[in-house]
Amino acid sequence: MISKSPRLITACALIALLAACDTQPQTPSATQLSDTDQQTAFRLRQDFSAPLNADTGWAAGLNENATVFTDEPFRLRVEVQAAGNWPGTDTERRYQLQYQRNGGDWQAMPAENFPQPQKVFMPDLTADPGSTWQVLSGNPSALARNTDGDEPFLALTAGEQAAIALGRYETLWDAVEIGVDVRLAADETGGAGIIFGYTDAQNYHRVAISTAGHVIVDRYVDGEATRIAEATTDIVTGRWTELTIATNSREVTFEYGDGAFELTAEFDADIPASVIGLYVPAGTSADFANLVIEGEPRSPRISIMAADSFGHGEQTIDLLPASDTDFNGGSGVSFGNTTRPWTQASGHSEWEWPLVIRRFADGAETNETGDNYAFRMVTESGEPLVANAQPVVSVAVPPRHLGGVFVETPARIGPFEANNGDRYFLMEPAETDNMLMVVKSTDGGQSWQEVDGSNRPATGDLEGFAAVLANATLYMLHQTSDNVFLHAFRTSDHAGQPDTWAIQDAWLASPQEPPTQVADIAMRSDGSIVGVYGGAEKIYLKIRSPDGVWGDEIVVDADQPRRLSGPTLVSGHDDIVHLAYTGNDGSAWYRRLLPDGSLTPRRQVSTELGTRAEDVASILPLVFLPGSNSVSILYRVSAGTLWERRVNSAGELSDAVRVSDRTVVQNAVDSDQTGAHAIADGARVHLLFIDDKSRHLFHTFTDDAGNWQPATLLVDDINGQWVRGAQLNSDGQGRVYGYVYDAGADGGSGKNRYGEIPLADLP
Incomplete structure (x- = not known):
């Protein structure tokens, strides 16, 4: 059975919804000045991948509003006519976009990407340094490009005075983290550093290391240095080592050697956003490679995102037939909140904005069917353009759409079904805001809403995670980097307190941090809970009594040298809990936890699993078959295919059977997990x-x-x-x-x- 993809369903449904959108454009205020530029026309584009200047893929006609789906990007093209009385043709104007949600206040439109929110820029170090770098002190040729095998790097050499080189790289967002690999010469006077918070050649911030072992953070004001912080650590020479700085308001955190050393310093004023600089002291040189510039990602309700068919500043042509003046340019806007400058004193231009409206945003904020967004262009100083035609979109949530994001490395997380038919799923609202949500559907999965969001657990960091439904309650085991917690949520068929959180952030363990956070949970007939979670070398079992008291940790395979991970549990008959897990040597194992708390001897399931770190969770959640009192163990071998072995009621393993010839994805999104899931349906x-x-x-x-x-x-x-x-x-x-x-x-x-x-x- 082949179903239509959700993207195709969305496209078909949108055609029907467009005719139903009757939101009218807002009339410009009488107080708006006639001598400002005018927003004379707009058109909404449904086909997000269409070329910038294609006359295709429109969602509606000229100056007609439309309905758009959450988490389905669209584009807005706006025609702007110059006022004609600007002081000269060389006067630059830059525009920004504002939005108004449901008639509220006008707000600046942020630039945040979708679906991957990261802001990462890796400059091309193969380019001519002279075109992308400015040497502030020392000889202009102090910075040179070199090759080390296939990896390019920059060499910065200082003469009698220290050398500073500023990178002229454009990012459309402020940098909050800068990383670079540095290689120092074996010289007692050698060193290197990063310039940040740069205002001018006399006013900037600097963090520097020296081969003598010093780490120094300075602030330069009018050319005079003020020492902010200093420390000592072991500094290596002759090989590449990573330097990283992260800025936050008045604070900078410096890391050396991939986090082996860390120093935090606080300034008495905010650190300004700036270009990036490299530094070496007088009479020395250093090599720099793998420069990475990162901004702070966010997931707001609505944002300007990166276009996939044009670059920021790509020129537009005259597509919208509204203004009768000459066409004098314009451009597309991609992952930025300000247009390229426009210098024409007359005529008209066109600007195209790629936009997305999210179902769930940071803070678990939501967009609902029927919400409306109006848009207007403003000058860089925030003055609205006179809007002869103002675009408005109506929001619709597609059928069967949840949005949000999976929790990381999950065992079972739903959908679960209450006795009354309501369905529940556990997830997060956005990659940039880790919080646990219970979303509920009362219409068979067609629509989903968060339940009791004001009382959700406080712990984010949703890494190893698993849940089980029993007695109208969802019990959840949650492993973070440092702790293991129990949460519980009452479903709508609960007799006393339906659709409410019952347990938030109940601590049960703090194992040494595992390489991969993993967890699973099982419920026994007497109400006791069995939990399993990871440690640095082993996995641990813990049993919670029916009255809520956790027992001692049980270390699994304490006598074995292999590192363990990837545990999965399922309850069977007679309160026997079945356990499978992986070893770092490519092995898979099976045991039973008996009602008295003892473990049966381990049985080897396979020796053919992958041995990489990302292969630890290669066993799927176990499947219990009640009719035959057996367990299906499905697992992915290193070749990528799925295999199965059955465990019968006597604990005997069947021969391995290949399930499919197709290879299955592993570690698709840094999850260390196989992209598969199985259930039982009778036999x-x-x-x-x-x-x-x-x-x-x-x-x-x-x-x-x-x-x-x-x-x-x-x-x-x-x-x-x-x-x-x-x-x-x-x-x-x-x-x-x-x-x-x-x-x-x-x-x-x-x-x-x-x-x-x-x-x-x-x-």
Whole structure:
């Protein structure tokens, strides 16, 4: 069964919605001046990938409003006519975009990318240094490009005075973190540093290291240095070592050697945003490579994002037939909040803005169906242009769309189903704001809303995570870098306090930080909870009694040298909890936790798993088959294919069987996890997996005898990265495999979608 991709469904649904959008443009205020530039026309473009100057892909006609879907980028093209009385043709005007949500205050439109919110710029060091760098002190040829094998680097050499070189790299956002690899010569007087907070040649900030072991943070005011902080550490010479600074208001944090040494200094005034500089003291030289400039990413309700078909400043042509003056330029805007300068005193221009409206944003803020956004262009000083035509879009949330982002390295996280049919899923609102959300659907997965958001747990850092539904309560185990917590949420069928948080941030352990945070949870018939989580070398079991008291840690395989990770649990008959886990030598193991708290001897499942760090979670969540009292262990081998072994009621392992010829994605978004999930349906096992090559989502299942059927395409036209699901009941369809998948957020957010497979109709 092949379903339409959500992107195609969105495109089809949008056509019907456009006609229903009757929001009228706002009339310009009578107080607006007639001598300002005018916003004379607009047009909304649905086809986000269309070329900048294509006369195609429009969402509506000229000056017509439209409906747009959350997490589906669109573009706004605006025609601007010059007032004609500017002081001269060389006068530069730059424009910005503002928005008004639901008739509220006008706000500046931020520039934040989607779906991946990162702001990372890696300058091309193969370019001519003279075109991208300015040497402030020393000989103009003090900076030179060299090659070291295939890796280019810059060599900065100082004469009688220190050398400073400023990078003339344009980022459309302020840098908050700068990293560079430095190689110092074996010279007792050698050193290097980073210039930041630069105002002019006499006023700037500097952090520097010396081969003598000194780390110094200085602020220069009118050419005079003031020592802000200093320390000592071991400095290496003759090989590449990373220097990093992160700025935050008045504070800078310096790291050396990939975090081996850290120093934080605070200034008495805010650090200004500036270009980046490199420094070496007089009479020395140093090499610099792999310069990385990062900004602070955010995920607001709406933002200007990067266009995928044009660059910032690419010139426009005359497409909008409104102004009868001569066309005198304009450009596209990409991942920036200010246009390129326009110097014409007359005529008109066109500007195109790539925009996105998010379902869930930082702070778990939301956009709902029926919200409205109006737009206007303003001068750089914030003066609105007279709007002869003002664009307004109406928001719609697509059917079965969740948005947000998966929690990291999850075991089971839903969708779960309450006894009354309500469905729940656990996730985060945005990659840039880690907070735990319970979202709920009362209409069979068509729409989702957060529940009891004002009382959600305070702990972010959602790394190892797992949940189980029992007694109208979702119990969740949550491992961060430092701690392990228990949370609990009451579902809508709870007799006393429906749809409310019951337990937030209940601490149960603080193991030494594991290489990968992992966790799973199982519930026993008496109400006791079994949790498993990671440590630096081993995995640990802990049992919570029915009255809420945690017992002592049980170290799994304490007598074995291998490092353990990737645990997965499932409850079986007679309160036996089944456990599988991985070793760093490519092994997979199985044990049982008996009701008395003892573990059965380990059984080896495989020796063919991957041995890389990202392979630790290569075993899928275990599947218990009640009818045969057996367990299906599905796992990914290093070659990329999925295999299965069954454990019968006596604890005996069947021979390994290959599940599919297709290779399955591993570590798609820095998760160390296999992109697959399975459930039981009577005697059958159903499996969803993401193909490593196409990133499409596939479905396969066993017949009643356990024989795997050929895999079929389920969802295409996605860059699939995560999938989790469960057996649910659907009105009119009976049993379904309900699932949530990430359709290509690239480690960002906004691509979580719901789907389901009817199970009763399968042969």
